[in-house]
Amino acid sequence: MSHDAVREFTTDKTWTDPGEQAAFEWIAPHCSGVPVLDIGIGAGRTIELMKSMSSDYTGIDYTEKLLDMARERFPGTDLRHMDARDMSELPSGHFGLVAFSWNGIDAVDYEGRVRILNEMYRVLRPGGYVLFSSHNRDGPGYGENVWKLLPRLTLNPVKLGWRTLRTLRRLPVASFNYVRHAKLNRDFEGYSIMTAAAHNFGIVIVYTTLREQRRQLAEVGFESDVVFGSCEGDRIPDDAEKSDAWWLHFIAHKPHAVS
Structure with missing residues (x-):
């Protein structure tokens, strides 16, 4: 891991951008007190943000060095070394919220991205939400x-x-x-x-792109709720197919009735 990466992941931060703040504020009332899963925690930036919604918290990360940093900062917290493409250690239908912040889902290839979304869907209970961000091609x-x-x-x-x-x-x-x-x-x-x-x-x-990510979510089985742009934290219209934001924050849910 590069020196720049270590510095970035260990600097105390709250929101990465206005869009992330808007997304968390939107989803918080829907996920209060439910079991939450935090993917790609790094050195622990999102732990307190997620715990403000629920004390039933699990965090995972692929990088051992960052995970050790998070464990030092948050002793006693359920933090596990895990690849988001294979979360078979976690139970199906359990979590009310699964979040993957800071565009972490973009760091794998397209097939890995689909596997992550399917795993997020699997571990969610019916009615549960996903929240993740992704770089915008537009x-x-x-x-x-x-x-x-x-x-x-x-x-x-x-x-x-x-x-x-x-x-x-x-x-x-x-x-x-x-x-x-x-x-x-x-x-x-x-x-x-x-x-x-x-x-x-x-x-x-x-x-x-907006259109492709919404299509991909629907293909996995999710129903899209809202998308926020990173720059101003603006809610992107449901019928929009393009945005000039640097990246996009997607919120979707697993339907209660799964066919």
């Missing part, structure tokens, strides 16, 4: 390249000097990663696989 983050790292101009010579030094430090690694990962870029109907600027272009992620 947003400004799609198609970023190394030019993004060039220093922003400013009349302040100290700031400009600092930004230039930071760019010089990052650019060699970022350029190497970008060239190495760009060959993996692929566009498909409704989604793309693309290298992202985060962590010096050290990751390749899924970018989805």
Whole structure:
């Protein structure tokens, strides 16, 4: 794990963006006191947010190092090492809320994404909710390249000097990663696989569209409730097929009557 990634996951944070706050505020009245499952907890940013809704809390993460950090910060909390693509250790039909924040679902390939959604559906009780965020293919983050790292101009010579030094430090690694990962870029109907600027272009992620993610949720068996954009925390109209948000926060539920 890179130094930047460790710093990002261990910095004390509350909401990642206004959209996440709006999504949590929307879902909290529906999930008060129910068993909650927190996927991709990292070093524990979301633990207190989720526990404010319910004390019946379970958190999981794939990365042992981050999980150990979370255990140190929150002793006695039910935190488990687990891959979200296979949560067979967890009971079916148990949780009233399953959340996967900070676009964590984008970090696996498309087939893995479908497996995660199916596992989320399985562990949910009828009427239970899912909440997750995903990078938006129609947003400004799609198609970023190394030019993004060039220093922003400013009349302040100290700031400009600092930004230039930071760019010089990052650019060699970022350029190497970008060239190495760009060959993996692929566009498909409704989604793309693309290298992202985060962590010096050290990751390749899924970018989805509103239409495709709603279709995918319906295919798994969910009924969509609401989507919030990351930038202003605005609720996106149900009939909208595009948004200019960087990423999207989806809320859906498992129907009470499953056919």
